[in-house]
Amino acid sequence: MFILGLTGGIASGKSTVSRILKELGADIIDADKIARNIVEPQKDAWKEIVAHFGEEILTKNKSIDRIRLGNIIFNDENEKKILESITHKYIKSEIEHCLSVLEEKRIEVIVLDIPLLFEVGWDKMADEVWVVYADEKNQLNRLIQRNNWSKEEAKARINSQMSLKEKVKRASFVIDNNKDIDYTKKQVSNRWRYLRDGLKGND
Numbered sequence: 001m002f003i004l005g006l007t008g009g010i011a012s013g014k015s016t017v018s019r020i021l022k023e024l025g026a027d028i029i030d031a032d033k034i035a036r037n038i039v040e041p042q043k044d045a046w047k048e049i050v051a052h053f054g055e056e057i058l059t060k061n062k063s064i065d066r067i068r069l070g071n072i073i074f075n076d077e078n079e080k081k082i083l084e085s086i087t088h089k090y091i092k093s094e095i096e097h098c099l100s101v102l103e104e105k106r107i108e109v110i111v112l113d114i115p116l117l118f119e120v121g122w123d124k125m126a127d128e129v130w131v132v133y134a135d136e137k138n139q140l141n142r143l144i145q146r147n148n149w150s151k152e153e154a155k156a157r158i159n160s161q162m163s164l165k166e167k168v169k170r171a172s173f174v175i176d177n178n179k180d181i182d183y184t185k186k187q188v189s190n191r192w193r194y195l196r197d198g199l200k201g202n203d
């Protein structure tokens, strides 16, 4: 099974590219979705988070208040490290579980959509890595617009990640997501076809 890592910066367009790949027939593992599942009330990660951050980060129905927790960790590097040391082990084992299920189904290519692929060192799991790139201005504007954040809030999130330029340097392939969606679609479908043709050639 060929593992394709898909990453980028916050709001650079990973979900957009992931949607395009799905339309092309790809199977996708979405780390943000897994990160939400593992912190549901009463699960092990939820218990560890509440033990450290306290009940004040819970909503009335006991689920994690993501806005409150985000405000804490994106303004305090140490608290961010603590949250990651709790959640990443659960996220990794769920990804590994998904991979083993898909391996048995004889899926040819699996896309791992992981925002922190390089930061956490999970690029080692991938056979090649695609980075979705948007320049700083587009990334900031799209983030402000999508999340309704101030410029400062958006900048704090962007700065909490490895710089997108550094990710581009480490990429096997870069998708330029600065123009319209059709331009992005063209790059993705061409490279997807190239990848699939190469795999067929190896049969």
Ligand SMILES: CC(C)(COP(=O)(O)OP(=O)(O)OC[C@H]1O[C@@H](n2cnc3c(N)ncnc32)[C@H](O)[C@@H]1O)[C@@H](O)C(=O)NCCC(=O)NCCS
Pocket (backbone or CB within 6 Å): 009, 010, 011, 031, 032, 035, 065, 066, 067, 069, 070, 073, 080, 083, 084, 087, 091, 114, 115, 116, 160, 161
């Ligand atoms: C802090 C939390 C509760 C904020 O939730 P919120 O709903 O506002 O954001 P969401 O989870 O949808 O993430 C949006 C984007 O933020 C960025 N982001 C998330 N966690 C981190 C992090 N630890 N460091 C840097 N960027 C991050 C990613 O680009 C992600 O795509 C949440 O992001 C979280 O639990 N993060 C820790 C788990 C993690 O590292 N997730 C990333 C997937 S590996």
Ligand SMILES: Nc1ncnc2c1ncn2[C@@H]1O[C@H](COP(=O)(O)OP(=O)(O)OP(=O)(O)O)[C@@H](O)[C@H]1O
Pocket (backbone or CB within 6 Å): 008, 009, 010, 011, 012, 013, 014, 015, 016, 017, 032, 115, 142, 143, 146, 177, 178, 179, 180, 181, 184
């Ligand atoms: N080429 C584009 N032109 C205009 N808007 C775009 C383009 N690509 C993405 N967007 C918009 O920018 C925002 C961010 O895109 P998207 O959600 O795909 O990013 P992401 O990298 O998955 O973000 P996150 O890291 O938060 O999960 C969305 O509101 C999306 O609709």
